[in-house]
Amino acid sequence: MPEAEAKIRWGRIFGVLIVALLVIELISQVYVYFWAGERFRSFHKQTWSPYGLVRNNPDLTLPGFHHNRNGFRNLKDFTPQKPPNTLRVIMLGGSTLYSGIASTHIQGAERVDSDATVAQFLEQELRQDPGLAGMNVEVMNAAVNFNRIVEISGGYLAEYSHWQPDVVIVFGSANNFNVSMPEEGEVYRREYGIQPDHAWKLEFDREANRKTLLATAEHVLLFVEDHFASVALAKKGMTAALDDAFAFTQAHSLGRSPRKPKTYADRRECDVYLNEYLGYADAIAATAKRNDQEIAFFWEYFLRHLGGVRPFSDREQAVYDKIHQGQSPKEIDFNFYARDQIAEFCRGQGITFLNPLEVLKTYRGTVFIDYLHYTREGNQVMGKFIYEQMKDTFHRRADRIRQGEAKSPKGIG
């Protein structure tokens, strides 16, 4: 019988497809196991949260990046109720605290594992402190990449303040005060730093609020890729290839107009922005005070702002040489001005301001892994710095815990 007239055996076709899919899934599962060192669970880095937009996905399967069941970048899990005789520190922030990395990075440097962020090194320092002997110590790394103070304050006010931390340390300044400063009118148009919607908020609207066919298809895909390693790998590969293709075509497009020279916002406009930031900081400080929690703000420096200030290691110098071109002194001035204003705010509120500039000026090892984030060594240096700056605070809180002082929030009024 000619092939064209032969009956199509659909059962056999779908049977072959199903068997092939099962084989591919099996290979994918084995592949992920060897790649990540654990069974496949999910490639999604975040999950949605009503408090602070997103949280780290506890099921993330990625080498070096372990999230505990609370969504923290810690190896061990915690209970919201603080155990007795425990000094609890919670650290909030963005990628510097999370220890993610970005583009132009130290040659040969890899990701910083979840046992080597600033939080883990601070915990080590606290455990070695004879003044805290006999006391349980918990240091939680609740950082989420790209968290700004908008997201940090939301998460803290609604949730983390109720985890009964003794000390709260707020990182993430770099996501509020970017490497560049606002251009003229940008603050008034609400386009700088914390003012526009977070990019993931746009995705939330697309995935959760849109009722389109595409949104439905995406939902189905999200479900499938969290259950099948093969689909998750395929999506990872396809989206990366598409993004690379778009980036390539944009980089080589002919119709690019030359960049306009920047006109920066004046001091008055910058102050409007700072005031907006300080409103969120006010809310955090007030909540900490209300809940009898000590609080500190940490300032994150950009590598390209530290030329002539920090003695770069050879590896840092190589990164600096690649990225510092086009850096305006005005932008550095703005960043340092913002730092000083926040330091002033902290002084006024009786809050610790952690400024690691002196450490960066004197420490000669490799602190930066890229333009902003820290190496494992850098995290260790910062953990030690925080410990030394706040040693008295930790001791004071430990004494209160030992004395069994009531940790209940202050009364109403």
Added chain:
Amino acid sequence: MFALQVVTSRDIQSLAIAGALLLVVALVAFLFRGRLKNLMTAREWRICFKLIGIVVFALLLIFTNLAVEFPAEKFIYGRF
């Protein structure tokens, strides 16, 4: 603007392994092409790969739509 994605040696290594796996599958399929012909007719194989193609292109359409509307440069730590 900050960069989009980091390619580390671990990723490169995993890509190399994935590429090698694909080559192995292609080689095995070529070596056992006689048996594959017995499994389904050429027409059925074509239909089979057309179905795979439809799924792949549907996925590509979804991801391209997302890449256009939500450009990667806005998502320095990846899309959700």
